[in-house]
Amino acid sequence: MSIEDENESDRKLLIAVDFGTTFSGVAWAQTRRPDVQTIIIQWPETANGGLEGVSSDKVPTELRYEGGQCHWGFQVDDFGSRHQWFKLDLDPSQPRGVSDLSRQFPDQHALPPSYTASAEKLCTDYLTALRTHTEQVLKHKLPQSVLRSTPIEYIITVPAVWSDTAQAKTRACAENAGMGKALQIISEPEAAAIYALHAMDPHSIQVGDTFVLCDAGGGTVDLISYTVSALKPILQVEEAAMGSGRICGSTFLNRIFQHFLVEKLGLNEEWDDEVVEDAMKRFELVTKKVFRGELNEEYVIPVPGLADDPSQGVRRGKFRMTGTEVSKIFEPVVAEVVALVRGQIAATNKKVNAVLMVGGFGQNAYLRETIRASIDPSIEVMQPPNGWTAVVRGALMKGLSKLAPTTERVKVQSRSARKHYGTEIMSKYDSAKHAKSSSFWDEYDGESKVYDMSWFITKGSPVTEDKAFVKHYHKVWKVAEGPRQSVAQDILMYEDPHDTGAPVYKDGGVGRDGGGVKHLARLTADLSCIPTGELERRRGKDGRDYYVVYYDIEMTYYSACTKYALVYKGVRYDSVSAEYV
Incomplete structure (x- = not known):
């Protein structure tokens, strides 16, 4: 029976949620049209701003409670206290819950989860907002008759090393957020690997090839390795080494940069939050992305309102950073990621063909080149397309394959037991x-x-x-x-x-x-x-x-x-x- 001929009762609308530490993503598809898979890219920027406001592949995993209202995602501005990273508090047993970077460079505006609400409440409120927005978007994308007659089933991703307690908490939060009982749970690095391997040129893959997947996000960096065991009828892989991970994502580049900026310019009489906001936006959107390790280059950071001070590098409302200064911001973060990649390669005990970089930080050119220079030259370092949304895309693919098996393209045949x-x-x-x-x-x-x-x-x-x-x-x-x-x-x-x-x-x-x-x-x-x-x-x-x-x-x-x-x-x-x- 083809998918097109399936009974009405077999049709489902599948929604995948990449519930991330710093950013979250949503993708959806219908089982009757599994080839059409859509990423939600429009997010509200104000409390009463409707469905649209900011165009982005993901939305910040942040909350703020104000005046009896729960603000989420892009509705939370950069000023004032806010809840972030609360997902990690569902599993305080994980040793990676605290890192040297998070102790050295905390977010000055982040509230501890227990300050006004438990981690479970924060996660439930955030997932509720995410679900409500998603279902509102679908009302504008699909006919009302389809929405009324098609059951919705959710998929949510979790870290591969999540404990049974944390997984049960995640499921409970998702159910309480209205995502239903028929909830699929998929591990994040496996979802990312399914998409990344599917996105590769199939002619370049051979049985026995081993790949390390590095999912480098804003908060965490997770790694896992797979060896190709079959090519036909679909690509099948086996886990080559147990996964590893640490809190050393790209958010720390922002925190280190802000720390550097305060030490460098904070004593200026005109220094205020507006200066910080403009400088941080430039670093986040431009400097962090274009830096490739050129120590002799200069990088312009807007600092509106600051008086000219040649000794500090400030002139006409602009601060000029040297490549050496930028590299020092990158060094402590990149060093941790490189150590994780090298450790994962060693753990496979096999010849590794390539390191696949996904996640937002995984698209960074300097990180890619530093890893390339730090490992065996025969190992390629690749950035598959749509790397920032690899987890949610892979989760949707995995979920569709369970409901419509003919759509399966990549299968994880076996995994290594963690305990x-x-x-x-x-x-x-x-x-x-x-x-x-x-x-x-x-x-x-x-x-x-x-x-x-x-x-x-x-x-x-x-x-x-x-x-x-x-x-x-x-x-x-x-x-x-x-x-x-x-x-x-x-x-x-x-x-x-x-x-x-x-x-x-x-x-x-x-x-x-x-x-x-x-x-x-x-x-x-x-x-x-x-x-x-x-x-x-x-x-x-x-x-x-x-x-x-x-x-x-x-x-x-x-x-x-x-x-x-x-x-x-x-x-x-x-x-x-x-x-x-």
């Missing part, structure tokens, strides 16, 4: 593996047993998407104790920060605090409705009767989450989503 995942079970005692002190006598089997870990998957192992794999387990208890109301199994994880391997025991041999093994989810099957006579009974080695319940744990891995289900007699119980593997 160890498993459950605690009762095993036969093995003197070569277990400590004697941890053993006990099992009356049912008539042998020594221990409680140890059964790992579904270990860190670094490849995992495939949409293909469930199953582990078999059973529980035993005495008939004299009566039938149980339920069986439960805890899903556990271990981060293994030093790559020493998965521990044998839940406590890692360290103590009762869990030794780093953490609880992720609990799966439960309700047995109360099963007649006692249908429960399997067996005679134990001790001559007593026991109930034995055999069940499976079924695991399915997706772009940004893992789904677990406990399966008993063909029935799935308690399917839950946990964090990205």
Whole structure:
């Protein structure tokens, strides 16, 4: 059945949201016309300014509450306090939440999330504004009959390393913002890679080629690597190394420049906010983009109203910066990005063919040339078209491929597990593996047993998407104790920060605090409705009767989450989503 011939009930309007740290983007398409994919580029500039105002591929991820109103995006001017970077506070567990740059160069106008609202409220309010604007735009782009009859489904992107708690918070914020329950969640670097690889010349790609994708944005820089595993019928890739990232985006260039400007000209009697605003706009829109490392060049920055001062380089309301001064602004930020790229290349343990630069900062010429000069000359450094919107474009492509499989062009065949995942079970005692002190006598089997870990998957192992794999387990208890109301199994994880391997025991041999093994989810099957006579009974080695319940744990891995289900007699119980593997 072609997409054009699909039933009305199968038609959907898909909206992808790149919920970014500093800027966010939206793209949409209809499943009946998946080839027509549109980026929203018009954004309101004033509270009552209608749908249009500023033309941009993205809108700032900022909020300000004034006079009972919530201002967002371009409605928030550069003066006064505002909420920004609040997305990162959904996952304070991430070590990249604070960097040397963010400590050295904080935004003087940024409010902490807890100052007037929680991170969840800020994210919900922002996503609500984004959704409302998007749906208002669609009313002007599509006939009312289409909007009334076509269900809307949203996709939202999250960092690949988002914890299960942060992902659940993101989903809750999106649902509370009116984006519905049928919400797809896709990891940001994977979405960017899908678009970037699709945008490349297919004739230049061979099976075995490895690419590092660097998504350099305003706040964060995230990297991930893929190796091409197949070219036909579609391009298929496998993760070549676990992703990495840090808060070292292009926003810090602006903050360092402002710090430099205040130190250089701040004592001038005419210095005020207007001077700062004009200077910052010139640096953001021109200087930052044209600088290529030429130390002998001069760069003109408007500083209206300042008196001429040749000693400071100010003349006729203009300040002249040298290339050397601009390079010093770039150096601390670019150095961190280069270190991330070099580390990701080394982590692949393969010959890397190219580094693909996406994101707003990823389009910067000086960053590109510095990376090119800092890595093996045989590795190309490329900037795919539409790099700033690669994440939202890739997210839309991925979402469309799920609803209309014939549109799929790039598929991530497997990923590398970020952690160890498993459950605690009762095993036969093995003197070569277990400590004697941890053993006990099992009356049912008539042998020594221990409680140890059964790992579904270990860190670094490849995992495939949409293909469930199953582990078999059973529980035993005495008939004299009566039938149980339920069986439960805890899903556990271990981060293994030093790559020493998965521990044998839940406590890692360290103590009762869990030794780093953490609880992720609990799966439960309700047995109360099963007649006692249908429960399997067996005679134990001790001559007593026991109930034995055999069940499976079924695991399915997706772009940004893992789904677990406990399966008993063909029935799935308690399917839950946990964090990205």
